[in-house]
Amino acid sequence: MLDGLAGLGAAVRGMVASLGALVRFVAGVLRHGGLPPAGELVHQCMTLVRRCILPVTLVVVPMGALISLQGAALIQQFGVERLLAPLVAITVVRELAPGFAALMVAMQAGTALAAEIAVMRVREELDAYEVMAVDPLRHVVAPRLFAGVLIAPLLAVMAMGLAIMGSWLVAVGIRGFSSRAFLEGCLAAISTWDLAACLIKSAVFGAVLSSVACFEGYTAHRSAEGVGRASNRSVVSAILSILVANYVLNSLLYVGVVVPG
Numbered sequence: 001m002l003d004g005l006a007g008l009g010a011a012v013r014g015m016v017a018s019l020g021a022l023v024r025f026v027a028g029v030l031r032h033g034g035l036p037p038a039g040e041l042v043h044q045c046m047t048l049v050r051r052c053i054l055p056v057t058l059v060v061v062p063m064g065a066l067i068s069l070q071g072a073a074l075i076q077q078f079g080v081e082r083l084l085a086p087l088v089a090i091t092v093v094r095e096l097a098p099g100f101a102a103l104m105v106a107m108q109a110g111t112a113l114a115a116e117i118a119v120m121r122v123r124e125e126l127d128a129y130e131v132m133a134v135d136p137l138r139h140v141v142a143p144r145l146f147a148g149v150l151i152a153p154l155l156a157v158m159a160m161g162l163a164i165m166g167s168w169l170v171a172v173g174i175r176g177f178s179s180r181a182f183l184e185g186c187l188a189a190i191s192t193w194d195l196a197a198c199l200i201k202s203a204v205f206g207a208v209l210s211s212v213a214c215f216e217g218y219t220a221h222r223s224a225e226g227v228g229r230a231s232n233r234s235v236v237s238a239i240l241s242i243l244v245a246n247y248v249l250n251s252l253l254y255v256g257v258v259v260p261g
Contacts, residue, residue: 022212025218034138034142036138036142037138037143041143041146041147044143044144047109048148049154051108051109052104053158055104055107056100056101056155056162060096060100060101061163061165062166063166064162064165065166065167065169065170067092067096067163068166068167068170071088072084072170085182086185086189088171090189090194092163093190093195093198096159097156097160098156098205099242101152101155101158101205102205102242103239103242104155106209106212106234106235106239106242107235107239109148110209110210110213110234110235111213113144113148113214115231117141117144117213117220117230118216118226118227121218122222122227141214145210145214147210148207148213149206149210150206152209153206155202156201156202168182168183200253201246204245205246208242208245209241209242212234212238216234217230
């Protein structure tokens with residue numbers, strides 16, 4: 001039992017040390033790297049969109065349809081069909097759109113970001129930047145980090161529309177709900193605060209996953225095994241961090257706050 005407690009303590013210390021190293025790394029990027037070059041930032045944003053738009057679409061449309069399918073089956077038992085649209089809208093805007101968009105970015109783009117930077121570390125390209133007096137934090141890390149912050153809200157808005165479209169297809173095409181009533185119910189249920197909170201959560205998730213990916217790639221060992229480990233650690237750490245951040249943000253944004261109707 002003592003060995004188990006000692007192992008648990010070592011794991012906790014390792015997590016705290018890794019978190020501290022991540023915070024120092026991001027602080028260093030913001031302090032020394034500053035704003036990234038505009039051209040490289042735009043390139044990284046376009047790259048993230050190309051990598052993530054299809055996975056996000058393939059995930060959120062079926063999820064929206066599933067919410068509508070299961071929700072309609074439950075709601076019709078109690079004769080309150082008018083609640084389906086608000087259920088879909090609130091679920092999609094508050095949780096599904098920002099959460100699933102961030103998870104897809106973490107799994108699809110986060111691993112690629114970590115692998116790219118790790119390969120640059122192995123090939124000594126980052127060292128070459130430093131030799132040429134070019135800050136790799138500004139020209140390599142900062143564009144990828146800021147791109148994640150900018151693109152995650154955009155993907156969340158796209159996911160929001162696609163998920164509601166999937167729900168609409170099932171509600172109207174399969175369950176026989178009125179198209180106009182469903183769309184009007186969705187619009188009435190979504191408040192300005194819900195939209196703002198969705199964008200805030202998405203931006204935070206984007207910052208978290210891009211920071212983790214860049215950190216794992218930048219600190220990777222100089223070997224092929226190091227590249228693989230960086231990619232694996234990136235996706236696992238990013239997903240866990242997003243889940244924790246989601247709970248914290250929900251507590252701050254919705255619990256104890258009067259949401260305007």
